[in-house]
Amino acid sequence: MEGDAAGAGAERVRVELGARGYDIHIGSGLITRAGALLRRVLPMGRVVVVTDETVAALHLPALALSLAEAGIRYDAVVVPAGEESKALAPLGDLLDRLLALPVERKVAVLALGGGVVGDLAGFAAAITLRGLPLVQVPTTLLAQVDSAVGGKTGITSRHGKNLIGAFHQPLAVLADVASLATLPPRELRAGYAEVVKMGVIDRPDFFAWAEENGGRLIAGDEAARAEAVRRSCLAKAAIVGEDEREEGRRALLNLGHTFGHALEAEAGFGEELRHGEAVAIGMVLALRLSVRLGLCPPADAERLARHLAAVGLPTRSPAPSAGRWTPNALIAHMTRDKKVADGRITFVLARGIGRAFLARDIPRADVEAVLAGGGAS
Numbered sequence: 001m002e003g004d005a006a007g008a009g010a011e012r013v014r015v016e017l018g019a020r021g022y023d024i025h026i027g028s029g030l031i032t033r034a035g036a037l038l039r040r041v042l043p044m045g046r047v048v049v050v051t052d053e054t055v056a057a058l059h060l061p062a063l064a065l066s067l068a069e070a071g072i073r074y075d076a077v078v079v080p081a082g083e084e085s086k087a088l089a090p091l092g093d094l095l096d097r098l099l100a101l102p103v104e105r106k107v108a109v110l111a112l113g114g115g116v117v118g119d120l121a122g123f124a125a126a127i128t129l130r131g132l133p134l135v136q137v138p139t140t141l142l143a144q145v146d147s148a149v150g151g152k153t154g155i156t157s158r159h160g161k162n163l164i165g166a167f168h169q170p171l172a173v174l175a176d177v178a179s180l181a182t183l184p185p186r187e188l189r190a191g192y193a194e195v196v197k198m199g200v201i202d203r204p205d206f207f208a209w210a211e212e213n214g215g216r217l218i219a220g221d222e223a224a225r226a227e228a229v230r231r232s233c234l235a236k237a238a239i240v241g242e243d244e245r246e247e248g249r250r251a252l253l254n255l256g257h258t259f260g261h262a263l264e265a266e267a268g269f270g271e272e273l274r275h276g277e278a279v280a281i282g283m284v285l286a287l288r289l290s291v292r293l294g295l296c297p298p299a300d301a302e303r304l305a306r307h308l309a310a311v312g313l314p315t316r317s318p319a320p321s322a323g324r325w326t327p328n329a330l331i332a333h334m335t336r337d338k339k340v341a342d343g344r345i346t347f348v349l350a351r352g353i354g355r356a357f358l359a360r361d362i363p364r365a366d367v368e369a370v371l372a373g374g375g376a377s
């Protein structure tokens with residue numbers, strides 16, 4: 001924990017990536033102090049804020065005021081809210097709007113919003129003029145603990161989610177936990193699933209902290225929110241610092257995502273199932289699969305499911321009906337995932353809470369049994 005010259009109560013987590021390293025600032029009210037915090041890291045006193053309509057109405061005025069107070073010139077480009085903005089046509093539109101301003105090489109793109117804005121604006125920054133500086137100001141819990149950190153940016157193709165993208169690390173991340181006060185409870189819970197994920201991967205003490213404090217966090221406690229963001233960012237920064245381009249260990253961050261993406265695909269990536277909800281179910285399935293393979297104590301899988309349920313997250317896949325949500329349909333989605341190499345699915349399994357590892361060549365029968373609701377064989 002470090003104090004910050006630009007404001008009391010802010011904490012910093014460093015992402016160690018040599019010349020591409022950066023600070024994640026975490027605290028309450030950081031958007032109102034953004035100008036002062038960013039002045040030192042921006043290559044010139046000008047930014048283009050990219051945000052969505054919902055976030056623009058709630059948080060753009062405070063950000064704009066703080067940039068103006070710090071003498072930072074800004075333009076704002078507002079895109080429609082929702083996953084549909086993470087696609088080729090909206091990207092083309094955004095690029096045209098950036099170039100029409102016009103932007104030059106040292107103008108930073110500032111992504112103000114959830115993971116959709118972060119991924120879209122981040123990718124636009126990565127490819128406009130062969131790379132503009134980027135600042136992430138995440139306003140959803142999911143974006144603060146996960147998507148704004150680590151440099152993955154991209155959009156969805158009609159062939160699948162996040163298939164077009166680039167690694168583009170930001171200059172800084174400002175996670176203002178006060179901005180979460182306007183987030184709908186369902187979005188907050190969905191983001192919370194990624195917090196739990198960090199504990200299950202390699203931080204058992206963080207998982208225990210979450211069991212203790214998760215309810216308070218969901219109910220609105222800002223200190224608990226800041227602590228969850230700080231610990232999640234520490235966990236993610238450690239993994240990204242070791243394996244920036246996902247050649248190995250970074251794949252652990254996909255815990256719950258192999259099953260989760262299949263569930264999201266079956267739901268049509270819409271309102272029926274939010275990403276974090278799918279990850280919650282996916283993590284439970286990953287631990288049940290680990291139990292079935294004799295790798296994980298059943299009590300750990302139950303402990304995970306119990307905590308997720310306690311904060312109001314789903315822990316089971318919808319029941320199969322009319323050919324939907326069947327094990328076969330879900331496995332078909334999994335084999336189309338971009339993480340499949342040579343037709344072999346990589347699973348993130350666990351020897352217990354805090355002991356995740358990567359595994360290949362899991363027998364299809366075991367995956368099917370777990371999807372069908374079967375436990376240990």
Ligand SMILES: NC(=O)c1ccc[n+]([C@@H]2O[C@H](COP(=O)([O-])OP(=O)(O)OC[C@H]3O[C@@H](n4cnc5c(N)ncnc54)[C@H](O)[C@@H]3O)[C@@H](O)[C@H]2O)c1
Pocket residue numbers: 052053054055058081082083086113114115116117119139140141142143146147148149150151152153154162179180181182183184187275
């Ligand atoms: N790049 C990565 O490493 C990475 C990691 C995880 C997820 N993602 C991506 O993140 C996306 C999901 O992000 P998300 O869950 O933040 O969704 P989102 O960006 O769509 O935000 C969810 C909704 O909340 C609204 N919103 C955002 N901030 C708000 C606030 N403070 N108050 C009120 N409303 C607010 C948005 O307008 C939107 O309607 C997915 O596309 C996923 O692929 C990327």
Ligand SMILES: [Zn+2]
Pocket residue numbers: 146194257275279
């Ligand atoms: Zn995720």
